[in-house]
Amino acid sequence: MNMVQLFEKKKQGLELSQAEIQYFVEGYTTGSIPDYQASSLLMAIRLLGMSDDETFYLTKAMIESGDVIDLTSIEGFKIDKHSTGGVGDKVTLVVTPIIAALGIPVAKFSGKGLGITGGTIDKLESIQGFKTELSSQEFIDNVNQHKIAVAGQTGNLVPADKKLYALRDVTGTVDSIPLIAASIMSKKIASGADGIVLDVKCGSGAFMKTQEEAQRLADTMTAIGEKLGRKVIAHISDMDNPLGKMIGNKLEVVEAYALLSGRMAETHEDLVEECVVISSLMYQIAAGVNESEATAAVKRVLADGSAAAKFEEFIVAQGGVVSDIVQNDTAHKVAVTAVSEGTVETINALLVGEASVSLGAGRLTKESKLDYDAGIQLIAKKGDHVNNGDTIAYLYSNQPIDEETINKIQQAYTIA
Numbered sequence: 001m002n003m004v005q006l007f008e009k010k011k012q013g014l015e016l017s018q019a020e021i022q023y024f025v026e027g028y029t030t031g032s033i034p035d036y037q038a039s040s041l042l043m044a045i046r047l048l049g050m051s052d053d054e055t056f057y058l059t060k061a062m063i064e065s066g067d068v069i070d071l072t073s074i075e076g077f078k079i080d081k082h083s084t085g086g087v088g089d090k091v092t093l094v095v096t097p098i099i100a101a102l103g104i105p106v107a108k109f110s111g112k113g114l115g116i117t118g119g120t121i122d123k124l125e126s127i128q129g130f131k132t133e134l135s136s137q138e139f140i141d142n143v144n145q146h147k148i149a150v151a152g153q154t155g156n157l158v159p160a161d162k163k164l165y166a167l168r169d170v171t172g173t174v175d176s177i178p179l180i181a182a183s184i185m186s187k188k189i190a191s192g193a194d195g196i197v198l199d200v201k202c203g204s205g206a207f208m209k210t211q212e213e214a215q216r217l218a219d220t221m222t223a224i225g226e227k228l229g230r231k232v233i234a235h236i237s238d239m240d241n242p243l244g245k246m247i248g249n250k251l252e253v254v255e256a257y258a259l260l261s262g263r264m265a266e267t268h269e270d271l272v273e274e275c276v277v278i279s280s281l282m283y284q285i286a287a288g289v290n291e292s293e294a295t296a297a298v299k300r301v302l303a304d305g306s307a308a309a310k311f312e313e314f315i316v317a318q319g320g321v322v323s324d325i326v327q328n329d330t331a332h333k334v335a336v337t338a339v340s341e342g343t344v345e346t347i348n349a350l351l352v353g354e355a356s357v358s359l360g361a362g363r364l365t366k367e368s369k370l371d372y373d374a375g376i377q378l379i380a381k382k383g384d385h386v387n388n389g390d391t392i393a394y395l396y397s398n399q400p401i402d403e404e405t406i407n408k409i410q411q412a413y414t415i416a
Contacts, residue, residue, distance in 0.1 A: 003027075003037045010044040018057040025061035029160040035167060042164070042173040050178035052223065058178065059224050062186035065160035069136055071107055071192035074143050078107045079286040080193035081278060082184050084217065085117030087205040087353040088242035088378075092120045092150070093256035094275040095282065097311035100148035101301040104286045107143050108150045109157065109191045111165060113362050113370075116205065116353030118249060121152045126250040126372035130320035148314045158186045169363065175207040181220040188225070195231040195285040198222070199278055203240035205349020211236070233281050237274055241382050242349045244271035248361040248375015248396065250328065257325050260308040268381055276302075328373045330396040336406055338386040342415040346382060351412035358405045359397040371398050376409070386415060 001023050009016060016024075024041060027033035050058065071078050079099060083089050096106045110120035121132050132152040134142070142149035153162050161183050168174050168183075188196050198221050201207070202214035218234035225232035245268050246255040258266035259275070276298055283294040301307040312322050356362055360371030373396060380392040393409050395401050 003033060003041065007040055007044060010041065010048060013048055015051050016054055016057075018061075021054065021057045022061045025058070025065055025160045028163060029065045038164070038167060039171045039173075042168060042171060042176075042179065045178060046173040046176040049176075052220070055178040055181055055220060056224055056227060058182040059186050059189070062158050062160040062164075062182055063190050066158050066190065067136070067154075067156040068190045069107075069139070069157065069192040071140065071143075073140055074105050074107065076103075076105050077195060077286045078105050078143070078193045079195045079197070079282050080106070080108050080188055080191060081197040081199060081282055082188060083199040084180060084184070084201050084207060086201040086239040086243055087116060087118075087349040087356070088244045088247045088252065088271075089117065089201070089239075090123065090244065090246075090252035090256045090271070091199065091275055091278055093123065093253060093311075094259055094271075095279045096148055096150060097260060097314055098275070098279045098298055098301055098307045099282050099286070100146065100314065101306040101310040102283060102287075102297055103147065104283065105143045106148045106150075107139070107191060107193055108148075109153055109187055110150055111153065111187070116350065116357055116362060118247070118252065118356075118362065120150065122370055122372075123249045123253050124150065124318075124320070126253060127315060127320040128324035130315065131318045134318070142317055146310075146313055146317050148310065149318070150314070153187065158190045161186050177208075177213065177217050177220060180207060181217060181224060185221050185224045185228075189228050189230065193230070195282075196225060196233075197278060197281045197285065198232065198234040200234055200236045201239035202236050203238055203349060205242060205353050206239035231285055233285060235277065235281055237277075239349055241270070241347045242352050242378060243274060244268050245378045245381065246375060247352060247356045247378070248359070249370060249372045251373075251375040251377065251396070253325055254327050257308075257311065260302070260311050262302070262305070262308070270381070330371075330373050331398045332396070332401050334395040334401045334406060335391045336393040336395060336409045338380070338388055338390045338392050338413065338415060339410055340415050341386065341388045344380050344382050344384050344386060344392075345414040345416050347378065348412040348414070351408050352376060352378075355395070355405050355408045355412070358408075359395060359401065360399055374398065380413070
């Protein structure tokens with residue numbers, strides 16, 4: 001068996017066997033299969049797809065490439081959530097302390113940014129001192145003590161995905177349903193949670209552009225999870241427009257903290273609504289309550305300050321400095337103005353995401369270094385009325401901001 005044989009088989013539209021997929025995953029993880037061969041197979045999968053069986057075999061092989069975390073020493077039903085990625089999607093930063101404040105253990109492993117979408121780990125690492133690399137024991141201890149831990153993938157947790165995830169980002173193979181499903185579910189299963197809420201984004205700023213694609217991804221992941229003995233619920237949410245007001249690593253942490261602290265003028269109702277929905281689904285699975293009971297509980301811990309307190313407790317527990325959660329000045333700041341008068345009908349999330357990468361908030365290559373303070377603040381949101389010349393957004397960066405990036409934000413706004 002060799003990689004050329006696998007290429008030829010896939011090129012003909014034939015299914016790869018479990019043994020062949022295992023060979024590929026093991027070989028790439030150990031380094032015997034080089035990047036260029038792995039990239040070729042990933043592109044073939046991107047173009048020709050995978051069957052349900054192939055996707056399941058890929059997920060299983062990725063899980064088996066490393067350790068599976070045993071969370072049985074954590075009392076209670078362990079809940080996790082995952083978003084397929086979006087522009088301004090800082091939902092994890094809000095919902096995890098909400099659920100922890102309700103007494104439900106949240107054991108979450110997250111990734112770094114991929115394409116135009118920001119990663120939760122990048123956002124948390126923008127906080128001074130925050131530690132995302134935890135040993136299995138540290139992770140378990142934090143969940144037991146604080147009901148919450150969010151960490152990056154350890155070297156031994158799905159190492160196959162860690163390598164493939166970075167390679168997909170720079171080879172144009174991000175938007176593949178089988179690869180996304182296997183990547184997400186391998187991490188979720190290996191992370192040991194009992195239940196998982198999947199937030200599948202759909203729209204211009206998501207990997208899944210249509211409702212049909214999003215539903216297919218949701219169904220694929222749900223089937224994998226159930227086959228492997230997990231309770232899974234998938235929720236499809238809009239990503240035609242950026243979520244909230246802030247796009248960028250530190251900026252999104254600042255907005256999430258503002259929302260939890262009740263400073264609603266610093267965030268937007270679209271983010272609030274999304275966080276309440278996802279939190280409610282997580283609580284329904286874990287506590288076995290109905291939708292109305294779950295929603296009421298979520299709103300209660302937001303209103304009484306316990307979710308904000310849990311967020312602060314979580315940041316400190318992982319070495320972070322809460323007082324550092326502030327927007328820092330950048331070397332360059334540009335106000336983007338409206339070019340016409342009217343009501344904002346939509347803000348193209350794809351264009352906004354591309355602009356954020358140009359500012360330094362995202363990665364162009366595996367080696368790219370992030371500017372944690374770079375990003376975009378949306379002043380005008382969907383439904384707002386603006387006059388010609390009004391400021392609709394601010395751009396922040398520690399590198400010069402070019403006209404192309406400014407124009408991209410203006411083009412993102414549809415004003416009628």
